[in-house]
Amino acid sequence: MAEHRGEVVVIGAGPAGIAAAERAAAYGRSVIVLDDNPEVGGQIWRGERERLTRGDVRWILGARVVDVVGERALLVEGTGGGAERVVFEHLVLATGARERFLPFPGWTLPGVTGAGGLQAMVKGGLPIEGKRVVIAGSGPLLLAVAAYLRGRGARIAYIAEQAPWRRLAGFSLHLLCSVEKLRQALALRVALAGVPYAASTWPLAAEGEGNLERAVLRTSRGTVRIGCDYLACGFGLVPNLELARLLNCDVRDGFVAVDEHQRTSCAGIFAAGEVTGIGGLDLSLLEGEIAGCAAAGHESDAHRLVAQRPAARRFASALAEAFALRGELKALPDAQTIVCRCEDVTYERLAEHTTSRSAKLHTRCGMGPCQGRVCGAAAEFLFGWTSDYARPPVFPTRIATLTAYHEVTT
Amino acid sequence: MPDTIALRVDGRAVDISAGSTVLAAVAIAGQQSCRRSVSGESRGPLCGMGICFECRVTIDGVQHRRACQMLCAPGMEVRTDG
Ligand SMILES: Cc1cc2nc3c(=O)[nH]c(=O)nc-3n(C[C@H](O)[C@H](O)[C@H](O)COP(=O)(O)OP(=O)(O)OC[C@H]3O[C@@H](n4cnc5c(N)ncnc54)[C@H](O)[C@@H]3O)c2cc1C
Numbered sequence: 506m507a508e509h510r511g512e513v514v515v516i517g518a519g520p521a522g523i524a525a526a527e528r529a530a531a532y533g534r535s536v537i538v539l540d541d542n543p544e545v546g547g548q549i550w551r552g553e554r555e556r557l558t559r560g561d562v563r564w565i566l567g568a569r570v571v572d573v574v575g576e577r578a579l580l581v582e583g584t585g586g587g588a589e590r591v592v593f594e595h596l597v598l599a600t601g602a603r604e605r606f607l608p609f610p611g612w613t614l615p616g617v618t619g620a621g622g623l624q625a626m627v628k629g630g631l632p633i634e635g636k637r638v639v640i641a642g643s644g645p646l647l648l649a650v651a652a653y654l655r656g657r658g659a660r661i662a663y664i665a666e667q668a669p670w671r672r673l674a675g676f677s678l679h680l681l682c683s684v685e686k687l688r689q690a691l692a693l694r695v696a697l698a699g700v701p702y703a704a705s706t707w708p709l710a711a712e713g714e715g716n717l718e719r720a721v722l723r724t725s726r727g728t729v730r731i732g733c734d735y736l737a738c739g740f741g742l743v744p745n746l747e748l749a750r751l752l753n754c755d756v757r758d759g760f761v762a763v764d765e766h767q768r769t770s771c772a773g774i775f776a777a778g779e780v781t782g783i784g785g786l787d788l789s790l791l792e793g794e795i796a797g798c799a800a801a802g803h804e805s806d807a808h809r810l811v812a813q814r815p816a817a818r819r820f821a822s823a824l825a826e827a828f829a830l831r832g833e834l835k836a837l838p839d840a841q842t843i844v845c846r847c848e849d850v851t852y853e854r855l856a857e858h859t860t861s862r863s864a865k866l867h868t869r870c871g872m873g874p875c876q877g878r879v880c881g882a883a884a885e886f887l888f889g890w891t892s893d894y895a896r897p898p899v900f901p902t903r904i905a906t907l908t909a910y911h912e913v914t915t
Numbered sequence: 916m917p918d919t920i921a922l923r924v925d926g927r928a929v930d931i932s933a934g935s936t937v938l939a940a941v942a943i944a945g946q947q948s949c950r951r952s953v954s955g956e957s958r959g960p961l962c963g964m965g966i967c968f969e970c971r972v973t974i975d976g977v978q979h980r981r982a983c984q985m986l987c988a989p990g991m992e993v994r995t996d997g
């Protein structure tokens with residue numbers, strides 16, 4: 506099995522990972538970045554190679570980190586199926602976040618997608634011109650996605666934000682504190698001129714024969730039905746904690762716990778970006794830089810950057826407060842709504858249990874290939890179940906990868 | 916690399932620009948769904964980023980490949996089961 510060694514190894518080629526890698530490389534460290542996407546950029550800069558400006562960094566893409574093997578080594582599976590071992594001295598976890606999806610009747614119909622999810626698909630070449638799209642869920646991501654899709658020729662029929670106007674108004678005041686954020690907000694307004702945007706509005710159902718045909722929305726003025734080709738839903742973001750858990754890094758309030766230099770509770774392991782809290786691009790970049798300095802042993806440079814963090818963090822807490830999910834969304838699924846899409850476990854079957862462990866043992870919820878990445882975040886919201894458990898490998902892995910490692914060690 | 920790539924989805928010829936995902940090719944072939952769930956529902960892509968496994972297809976005879984994470988290559992044979 507091939508082996509790579511890096512003084513600093515970064516997992517995740519999103520903004521945080523890129524910033525960390527370029528900083529560490531600038532200090533002359535040998536740096537490797539691993540990411541499971543075929544292109545760099547993470548979620549927001551998907552495929553934008555021009556973001557890589559400086560530095561002598563080794564990018565290993567299409568490479569999924571599936572396990573931790575031994576003291577300081579990772580087991581990596583390539584898209585083509587090959588297995589590699591990556592040995593690190595210092596590790597930066599920049600694994601980012603994913604969308605939270607909530608179940609409602611019809612959400613398993615083809616055509617119902619994530620919001621950031623649909624954007625990612627279009628960035629990957631999915632044709633969207635002329636398609637009618639309803640966007641629903643919560644957070645500023647809905648607007649960013651709407652503007653992007655409209656720019657690619659989609660017809661945005663409706664944007665449904667579950668948060669109430671009162672909260673959104675409070676959040677807008679926060680934008681006034683930053684010229685850049687205000688500029689972005691105004692640009693979105695222009696890009697979305699004429700698109701209906703409603704607060705206190707959420708999806709009740711997706712309808713159609715075989716494929717999605719209509720979105721049913723609850724609005725303050727009653728129920729509306731809107732014909733569409735896509736219903737793109739995202740209810741906020743949740744961190745990708747699986748590797749941090751496998752490495753035994755402390756998790757606090759649902760995120761990887763870090764000190765002011767982005768150090769986790771494990772020596773030599775740092776975390777940056779949305780695994781440590783949902784705070785948007787600026788905070789991810791800043792944390793990445795701090796982690797890059799600290800992982801390269803340049804603590805004083807890291808320290809200089811720390812001063813910029815409180816402002817970025819304030820924005821993060823304003824986000825969390827404004828777009829908190831309302832309790833009514835817990836009532837969206839009916840008894841027959843599938844919650845676990847891998848094993849087709851219905852709401853009714855899950856509701857018989859009081860813990861995720863019991864549900865897992867009796868219904869197989871969370872035991873399918875997504876390993877609970879979709880239903881786990883939904884069940885956390887619906888039933889208050891938390892799971893602090895990560896089982897290796899963190900992604901379904903080919904037997905050949907696991908046996909290749911076994912041959913090396915025995 | 917050529918600008919366009921020719922491949923087949925469920926036997927149908929698809930020409931697609933280089934750098935596109937297999938998921939995009941499936942959509943261009945007119946297919947909204949990728950797989951059948953354990954209870955037989957047809958399912959299409961959800962997350963677009965490799966975590967939900969709803970976009971699984973068979974590529975060149977290898978099952979369970981996530982279409983959203985794979986780039987198209989010339990001559991690929993893609994099969995959906997939706
Ligand atoms: C689907 C989606 C779309 C978004 N779109 C926008 C947008 O349009 N505008 C905006 O302002 N914000 C957007 N955001 C928010 C944005 O992601 C953050 O603001 C910021 O990009 C986070 O940066 P990051 O570096 O922390 O993580 P990310 O950009 O999420 O990068 C993390 C990377 O780590 C990789 N990774 C995770 N686990 C592993 C593993 N085990 N092995 C290998 N690689 C791994 C991931 O594939 C990913 O590429 C989006 C978020 C999501 C989830």
Ligand code: FES
Nearest residue numbers: 963965968970983
């Ligand atoms: S669409 Fe979710 S894994 Fe491909």
